[in-house]
Structures are given as C-alpha cells and as structure tokens.
Amino acid sequence: MGTTQLESVPEPKYWHLKTVLTEALDSEFSVGEILPNERDLAARFGVARATLRQALEQLELEGRLQRRRGVGTTVAPPRVGVAVGAEGHTWPGATGDDWQPTDCTDVVPPAAVADLLETEQGEQVHTVRRSRVSQGRPVAAELLYIPHSSVPDLSAIDAPSGAARARAVLRELQHLELEGRDQAVELGSVSAEDAKELDRLPGAPVLVVTTRFHSGGRTAAVSVATYRADTCRLTFGGDIEIHHGPERRAS
Template sequence: MGTTQVEAAQEPKYWHLKTVLGDALDSEFAVGEVLPNERELAARFGVARATLRQALEQLELEGRLQRRRGVGTTVAPPRIGVSVGPSQGSWPGEGDDAWHAVGCVEAPAPAAVARLFGPGYDAGRSVHTIRRVRTSDAQPVATDLLYVPRASVPALSQLLTPAAHPLAVLRELHRLELENEDRAVELGSARAEDAKQLERLPGAPVLVLTTRYHSGGRVAAVSVATYRADTCRLTFGDSGAMEITHHDTASGEDDRAQAS
C-alpha cells in the first residue's frame, strides 16, 4: 500500500481563495451586505469562476455566507452560541417558548433511541413522538424529536385531537419530578425530514444534541435536537443551562433565552 506525503501536498487553489475571501468578509463587508456578482469577484481575485464557486460554497458551508433567493449572496450573521452546561433541571417546553411543536405521532421509537431508554425497555411499544422547531430571526435553526413512552404519561387521555396531542403530552410530562438529565453532542448529517424543517439539503452538516431525562429511577423521555451547523456553534461553560444567544446585528446587543 502506498503512502501519502501530506507535507508535500499543495493547498487547493479554491481553499486558498476561501481564506482570502474570508479575510475580505471580515474587513470590507458588513453582516447582511450583498457580495458583488461572480464575474466581478473572479476578476478581482484573478481566478476562474469555477474556482470562485468552490470557495463560495465552502464559505456557505462554514456559515460565513448565505444565499438568499432573489437577493444574492450575503454575509451571514455570527453563529448562534449554544452553551451546553450542567443540567438546568426542567422538562422540555417548561417555562420556555422558544420551541414550537409542529406535530405529534405514536409509533415505535427508532432502534437507536429505544436503546437510550435502557435495559428492559420494550422497543416494540409505541411512544409519543413530538416534533418541535426553533427559529431565530424567522429562520429555522433547530428541529427536535422528543420521545415520551406511554408509561411516562399514563394519565394521558386517548381522545386527543392532533393539535392538542403534543401540548397534552408535555403537560403530563411536566407533572413528573425531574431527577436529572444527561447530554451528548456529536456532528452528524441532516436526515431528509430534518433537512426539510431546517431548509437545508439532506446530508448537510448538523450538530445533534441528545438529552435523556430521568424520573422515578428511569429514563422518562429522550430528546434528539438537530441544529444547523452553519448557523450554530457550541460553547461550554458553567451557566447551568443550555443558552441560546441571538445576535442582534442592528443594535449589537444579545438576546438570551434559556432552552430546555
């Protein structure tokens, strides 16, 4: 098997251009400003338009640029800071109106989620699955699937309308005493339904935050939240909660909201 001489490998031209463009974005353009068209940019930097497109696509992937239909390519605002700290001690949707429920179904949880409920969990049983969406400046930045076994909400009425279903599940879940929660974060790829909710293409990079909520000595609910990797960044601190920071580019102030 041959070897690859990494040290001898030359940096692709589009990658170098990406760095140059990134510096220009920081020094010459404001957030929301529309970039010149491809022809002008290619002439300015002395590159082929194909090379320019590769550099622009990479900057968009990294969240530095946004392509808006009918507007063009604009400078993206700073990523939303997602601080993952110690447990806040509250259920999803409890005292938090940042997430909006968009549907609820009853079906067996995916195998990977079923395993998170621990030994003895009947993977074939249906669970209440609530889909929620979070937006910032009218743009979706995260989608969440909250899995709640029937055993966690035994008093839930079976006669529910589709609109009332997610609210009723959350209401019953909030009646339980939350003992603790644990979280894990990983980089992933957007699945088809998540990509649709986030207005991204399937396979786009995402940050997946998985949370297990414990009550009565067992896992009472599991949340799998998917954040756009191009608009979100992770921060770690001792705030005791997961904090979402919305950057107000007009005033320069931060609007902080606590998330479950």
C-alpha cells in the same frame, strides 16, 4: 504502508482562496452586503470560476455567506448563540422553554432511541415534534420520544391530535421528578423532513444534540434535536461571545 507528511501536501487552491476571501469579508464587506458576481470575483483573485465556486460553497457551509435565488451571495450575520441544557433540572416544555410544540404521534422509535429508552422491540412511544426559532430564523427541529409509562395519566386528559396533544404530553411529563440528564453532540446530515422545516437542502450539515432524561432510576424521555450548523453556535451552561475575524478575540 507508508506515511504521508502533511507538511508536503500542497494546500488546495480553493482552500487558499477561501482564506483570502475570509479576510476580504472581514475588512471590506458588512453583514447583508451583496458580493460582486462570480465573473468579477474570479477576475479579481485570478482564479477559475470553478475554483471560486468551491471556495464560496465552503464559506456558505461555514455560515459566512448566504446564497439566495434572485438576490445573490450576501455576507451572513454572525451565528446565533443557542443555549443548550443551560438549566440542568428542567423538563422539556417547562416555563421559559424556547421550543414550540407542533405535533404529537405514536410511533415506533429508531432502534438507537429504543435502546436508550429500554422499550420493547416494536413498542410505540409518544413522539413530540417541536421547533425552535431565534431572531426570526428557524434554528432547530426536535423529536422528543416519551414512553407511555412516563405519562400514565395521559389517557384521562382530553388531548386531541397535533400541537394540543403535544402540550398535554409535556404537561404530564412535568409530574415526574427529574433526577438528571446527559447529552451528546455529533455532526450529522439533515433529513428531508427536517430540511424543509429548517430551510435547508437535504443532506446539509447539522449538529445533532441527543439528550436523555432520567427519572425513577430509568430513562423517562429522549430528545433528538437537529440544529443548523451554518447559523448556530451552541452554548452549554453559559454563553461566550465569538466574533468573526482574526483580530477579534472571544470574550
């Protein structure tokens, strides 16, 4: 099989246009400003409207633009900095936690999560659903899987369904000694259920952060958090400021 010399592959016209549009956004437009309509933009840059739409769609995926029905295409604000795992020895639901519990049910976890929890096939676990909002915008949705063995005293608590039961499960989890946790981040596609909560279309790109919490030499809980890839900038153990524009540097 032969090899392809990438240098010889011409850059797609829409990708070059995206670069040109990015420079225009940095120099000519401010956050929240409405862009000219597609016909005017296509005429300005001398491209077909189909090419323009491809470039705009890519910029929207990258979080540079927002397209809202009845408003038009506007320049998006910079990504929201979201700290992930800044506190190495804190259980979910501890003081200062930015997540809001919304529901709790007992379900059989996905096979990959069951493997991490080392639960029996078909065994149900407590599943806490939580949401996270930053600067008035939904940025993440989480499913927290907790085996019944991690919160053995829960049955003695008056814990009704919904958010109240979720808070009760999280309170019981605090009684365990947290020995550590590990995390993994990967690119994924938002599910129909999470899409509604995150105000995205199903299938939109998201960042999936999986966290495994260790206690007593075993996995005591697993968190699967879905972050909006178009508006979030995840930080681990600190913060770094990143601005749009080639002339600005990270500090």
